[in-house]
Amino acid sequence: MLSVPEIYQRLFERYGQQHWWPAESAYEMLVGAVLTQNTHWRNVEKALGNLGNQLKPQVISAMPHDQLANLLRPSGYYNQKAERLRLLSQWFISYDCDVNAIRRIDGALLRHTLLSLKGVGRETADCMLVYAFDKPFFIIDTYTRRLFSRIGYDVPESYEHFRLLIEQQLPPSVELYNEYHALIVALGKEHCAAKPCCSGCPLERDCHKTHLNTLNG
DNA sequence: CTCCAGGACAAGC
DNA sequence: GCTTGTCATGGA
Structure with a gap:
């Protein structure tokens, strides 16, 4: 099973820098x-x-x-x-x-x-x-839950428990958390925008399953 | 027509 | 603590 840093690495290789958040201030x-x-x-x-x-x-x-x-x-x-x-x-x-x-x-x-x-x-x-405030807290959203769940993680239902679980496996870097969340959303958007799609998936073995379930919920 | 998208809250247990 | 009904538009 892919580790938390490995997932980040694959997403980054696939989608590159996201330059988030899309706002002017x-x-x-x-x-x-x-x-x-x-x-x-x-x-x-x-x-x-x-x-x-x-x-x-x-x-x-x-x-x-x-x-x-x-x-x-x-x-x-x-x-x-x-x-x-x-x-x-x-x-x-x-x-x-x-x-x-x-x-x-x-x-x-x-x-x-x-x-x-x-x-x-x-x-x-x-x-x-x-x-906005440069504080390292890992962001958990529905895409994050789906992604880690389908890769094989036993995802805690509690937001705080899940957040701490991820944070334990990453350095507390604002830049890293910034990019990680943006990349997960980029992945989710690609899946939602192209149905069905199943080529060039950054998550290999779970490719088909991830795509299918991301589309169907 | 149905389903859901970068959730949060109040009410009830 | 955890679960459920509610809030609402627009695009696929």
Whole structure:
């Protein structure tokens, strides 16, 4: 069975550097992380496009709910997400929108703080920590669970247990965790975009099974 | 028509 | 602690 570092190596050889997160600033990354919850990225892009030059914490935190929700419509769950972006923006403003000030906070403490925000769960918090705040927490999402499960790992159902299991087998590097998660998503996107496909799979023996099950759930 | 996409939360056990 | 119903659009 492939080790955790070996899986990374094969993904990297196949897909190369991913240059994540697709955002122009830390704040935009935070917004994208909330909007993409259980939502296809292309729908998130539509919502981000609707926001346009209003994609700023001061503007979003002050915008009337219905107006913001309407702009977010394409990304789904627009009522929830409008409220959550408002709270997130208020939190960001409470640090004077100073990303470096937030980065100086201890990682574990910052994670706890993010998790206290309504609408920020474990996966979203870890994405924010890695892609906006340079803190090494391994991100667990549905693709990660499927991938490791099909390779043969006994994947813990608990998010934290799974995260710690992976982190024990990797150095605590933000750059590594950044790239690893982006590569797993790249793999998932390829499978979802090309059905059926089964050539050039980076995971050899589990190729067919991985593709099939990734498509069918 | 059905299924699901880079989840989170409240309620119930 | 873990499980279930809910939130919602858009593309395949």
